[in-house]
Amino acid sequence: MRDLDQWADMAAAEMKLDAKEIAGRKAFLELSDKDVALLRDIHAALQDKMHGFSKGFYDHLQTEPELRALLPDERTLNRLRRSQQGYLHGLTAGQYDGDYVRERLRVGLVHHRIGLAPKWYIGAYRKYLTELLETLWELLGDDPPRFLATYGAALKVICLDMGLALDTYAHADQQQLRQQANRLREREEQYRLTFNQAAVGIAHVAGDGRLLRVNAKFAAITGYTEAELLRLTITQLTHPDDRDHDLLLIARLKSGELAEYSREKRYIHKEGHAVWINVTASSLLDAAGERRYITVVEDISRRKQAEEKLVRMANHDALTGLPNRMLLEDRLSQAIAHAHRTQTLVAVMFVDLDRFKNINDSLGHDAGDEVIVEIARRIAGNLRETDTAARQGGDEFVVVLGDLAREEDACTVADKILGALTQPMVLRGQEIFPTGSIGISLYPRDGLEPQALLKAADTAMYRAKAGSGNTYEFYVNSMGMDAMDSLRLEGALRRALERDEFQLHYQPQVDIATGTVVGVEALLRWQPQGGAMVPPGDFIPLAEQTGLIVPIGDWVLATACAQQKAWREAGLPPLTVSVNLSARQFQRQDLVELVARLVRETGCDPRYLALEITETDVMENPQAAVAIFRQLNEMGVQLAIDDFGTGYSSLSYLKRFPIDSLKIDRSFVHDITHDIDDATIVHSVIALAHSMHLKVVAEGVEDARQLQFLREHGCDQMQGYYVSKPVPASAIEAMMQRTRAAA
Numbered sequence: 001m002r003d004l005d006q007w008a009d010m011a012a013a014e015m016k017l018d019a020k021e022i023a024g025r026k027a028f029l030e031l032s033d034k035d036v037a038l039l040r041d042i043h044a045a046l047q048d049k050m051h052g053f054s055k056g057f058y059d060h061l062q063t064e065p066e067l068r069a070l071l072p073d074e075r076t077l078n079r080l081r082r083s084q085q086g087y088l089h090g091l092t093a094g095q096y097d098g099d100y101v102r103e104r105l106r107v108g109l110v111h112h113r114i115g116l117a118p119k120w121y122i123g124a125y126r127k128y129l130t131e132l133l134e135t136l137w138e139l140l141g142d143d144p145p146r147f148l149a150t151y152g153a154a155l156k157v158i159c160l161d162m163g164l165a166l167d168t169y170a171h172a173d174q175q176q177l178r179q180q181a182n183r184l185r186e187r188e189e190q191y192r193l194t195f196n197q198a199a200v201g202i203a204h205v206a207g208d209g210r211l212l213r214v215n216a217k218f219a220a221i222t223g224y225t226e227a228e229l230l231r232l233t234i235t236q237l238t239h240p241d242d243r244d245h246d247l248l249l250i251a252r253l254k255s256g257e258l259a260e261y262s263r264e265k266r267y268i269h270k271e272g273h274a275v276w277i278n279v280t281a282s283s284l285l286d287a288a289g290e291r292r293y294i295t296v297v298e299d300i301s302r303r304k305q306a307e308e309k310l311v312r313m314a315n316h317d318a319l320t321g322l323p324n325r326m327l328l329e330d331r332l333s334q335a336i337a338h339a340h341r342t343q344t345l346v347a348v349m350f351v352d353l354d355r356f357k358n359i360n361d362s363l364g365h366d367a368g369d370e371v372i373v374e375i376a377r378r379i380a381g382n383l384r385e386t387d388t389a390a391r392q393g394g395d396e397f398v399v400v401l402g403d404l405a406r407e408e409d410a411c412t413v414a415d416k417i418l419g420a421l422t423q424p425m426v427l428r429g430q431e432i433f434p435t436g437s438i439g440i441s442l443y444p445r446d447g448l449e450p451q452a453l454l455k456a457a458d459t460a461m462y463r464a465k466a467g468s469g470n471t472y473e474f475y476v477n478s479m480g481m482d483a484m485d486s487l488r489l490e491g492a493l494r495r496a497l498e499r500d501e502f503q504l505h506y507q508p509q510v511d512i513a514t515g516t517v518v519g520v521e522a523l524l525r526w527q528p529q530g531g532a533m534v535p536p537g538d539f540i541p542l543a544e545q546t547g548l549i550v551p552i553g554d555w556v557l558a559t560a561c562a563q564q565k566a567w568r569e570a571g572l573p574p575l576t577v578s579v580n581l582s583a584r585q586f587q588r589q590d591l592v593e594l595v596a597r598l599v600r601e602t603g604c605d606p607r608y609l610a611l612e613i614t615e616t617d618v619m620e621n622p623q624a625a626v627a628i629f630r631q632l633n634e635m636g637v638q639l640a641i642d643d644f645g646t647g648y649s650s651l652s653y654l655k656r657f658p659i660d661s662l663k664i665d666r667s668f669v670h671d672i673t674h675d676i677d678d679a680t681i682v683h684s685v686i687a688l689a690h691s692m693h694l695k696v697v698a699e700g701v702e703d704a705r706q707l708q709f710l711r712e713h714g715c716d717q718m719q720g721y722y723v724s725k726p727v728p729a730s731a732i733e734a735m736m737q738r739t740r741a742a743a
């Protein structure tokens with residue numbers, strides 16, 4: 001109620017229904033004091049009839065189904081009837097001032113609120129006027145002029161009321177419209193702010209692709225200003241490679257097959273570069289029935305860059321940025337497929353730097369890396385766009401030349417690459433002259449598959465290297481596989497150190513009298529990448545021939561020294577670690593310095609380091625051996641003559657060598673229990689050694705009977721499968737811990 005009163009006051013004020021306005025309306029209706037007096041005169045008489053009026057009014061309203069629904073319950077109806085009675089009471093009370101007006105507005109509002117349309121409201125007045133006419137006739141029929149004047153006066157007041165009721169409706173409608181407009185404005189403002197401040201780009205697009213509205217983020221993503229964008233179409237913004245797919249999706253959107261779509265594509269930035277975006281587009285018809293698209297765009301360039309980087313990393317060599325082996329095989333397959341279609345040739349080149357290890361060793365790995373990067377640049381710089389240069393690893397590169405008409409074209413490129421490689425390079429202030437060896441295979445002549453072509457080029461490269469290097473060789477079928485195997489072996493051996501393919505195994509040496517492990521012999525093992533273990537007998541002779549034994553031997557010595565130190569630090573009882581020295585190592589001028597340096601650098605105890613040199617090697621130059629042995633002996637290092645009995649030792653020299661032990665070759669030990677000659681030799685060697693105060697170590701002991709023989713003949717130490725095969729360092733450690741626990 002309070003609400004209604006307040007509203008009526010407010011409405012009266014808003015509608016400017018002040019005294020002047022009310023007076024104006026009354027004047028227009030010609031409502032005079034005489035009318036007021038006439039109405040007052042019948043006021044009392046009418047009151048008795050009033051109840052029937054308002055009942056009739058609402059009964060009549062309820063005849064209409066639509067209106068019955070608005071007056072659902074008796075309570076509402078009673079409330080309305082009471083309000084109507086009040087209205088009727090006021091109609092003839094003769095007080096048509098501001099209060100009267102507000103009361104009328106209230107009644108109007110009540111009816112507006114329940115949803116009674118003006119047509120029904122006015123229509124119901126007709127019912128009421130008819131009843132009033134009849135009632136007045138009943139009361140004043142005997143005085144027709146008074147009846148007419150009174151009815152006329154009532155009509156004027158009722159018209160005043162109807163005018164006010166209609167005003168109430170209009171005012172309420174206006175207010176509703178105003179509220180709707182406010183809500184709309186508010187929503188539009190919210191949308192405007194959301195649109196402009198959105199973290200994603202938003203564009204409204206016309207059916208023909210023109211941009212109709214864009215937000216700030218959209219402009220930022222594309223680099224254009226808003227005004228510039230409104231002169232463009234989505235197609236103009238889209239990367240040419242993405243347009244066809246776009247058109248397809250838009251057609252499906254238009255046909256209603258899709259409600260919206262989302263996809264990753266590229267826009268062309270104003271500055272010309274591509275920008276990766278994720279776009280979600282939906283379609284709608286605007287108020288005028290025109291097709292519109294709402295496009296929401298998210299900048300995903302960063303994510304795409306990260307993805308591209310990952311793909312790149314998976315396919316490229318990190319140091320040089322060249323394709324790696326995986327991508328190379330892919331490119332080679334493509335080149336082969338193309339050559340097959342076009343009946344052309346493909347050349348595969350294996351490029352390997354000559355003496356790269358020297359650079360690494362003398363100038364360090366960082367300098368080595370610099371050389372690799374520069375070589376990669378030189379190789380790639382001499383190729384066509386469509387050719388591929390890849391890094392295989394280490395100092396090896398593979399080049400694929402596609403679409404060749406003649407074999408000579410490959411020669412031209414190989415010459416260019418060799419020429420480029422030999423350009424001087426300044427590294428750490430030192431000028432170096434790199435050279436390379438190139439092996440070339442041709443599709444289809446030397447193979448139809450990538451693997452076959454790569455292998456053939458690799459083989460040819462070893463042939464090129466086997467010469468003086470700095471040259472190229474084509475693969476030829478006649479390359480005998482035996483020769484090639486050794487060439488391949490040599491090449492592989494050259495790379496084995498860089499690739500960390502060597503390991504040391506250790507075979508325990510046992511004191512025969514006490515049964516305790518007193519030492520180990522370090523034995524080299526080579527496991528090429530992806531290949532089977534190569535026994536030392538198969539590669540050490542080749543390493544000797546090629547001089548590779550020197551760096552390999554250095555590695556063995558350094559590793560064994562470091563291992564000895566590690567065992568000492570692990571708390572194991574002192575173990576003498578024996579290392580085999582090859583003839584080439586033994587001939588090194590700097591052998592003594594090398595051993596001294598390694599002992600110093602690794603922290604190994606020289607008293608527990610033994611160097612084994614075969615009898616044959618020692619006797620090649622016994623004079624030099626004496627000098628070297630002396631110096632090594634002064635250092636505290638133990639010395640042993642290996643494979644004793646297989647060569648011809650000069651006893652006079654043997655006596656002068658400051659050596660510690662003789663090792664009896666396993667070929668004698670093998671048959672000591674059933675070959676009287678071997679038994680005699682072993683027996684004699686033990687006696688001879690002991691006469692010179694040398695220890696005797698028997699190699700290749702495989703059973704208890706051999707051991708029994710050696711024990712009976714006073715042999716000091718033994719090694720052989722009977723105790724253990726050569727095993728990795730960790731197994732020696734475990735073995736020692738077990739022995740210690742048992743003791």
Ligand SMILES: Nc1nc2c(ncn2[C@@H]2O[C@@H]3COP(=O)(O)O[C@H]4[C@@H](O)[C@H](n5cnc6c(=O)[nH]c(N)nc65)O[C@@H]4COP(=O)(O)O[C@H]3[C@H]2O)c(=O)[nH]1
Pocket residue numbers: 507522523524535536537540553556580581582642643666699700701702719720721722726
């Ligand atoms: N049948 C039989 N064989 C046994 C038995 N016990 C040990 N052996 C094997 O006899 C060889 C002993 O080494 P070696 O005479 O110095 O003969 C070595 C040595 O001359 C050379 N070698 C191995 N490692 C190196 C190294 O680091 N440097 C040099 N220069 N030569 C090495 O390769 C040769 C062969 O080495 P491995 O194959 O390891 O063969 C080892 C060892 O595994 C046994 O009871 N029965």
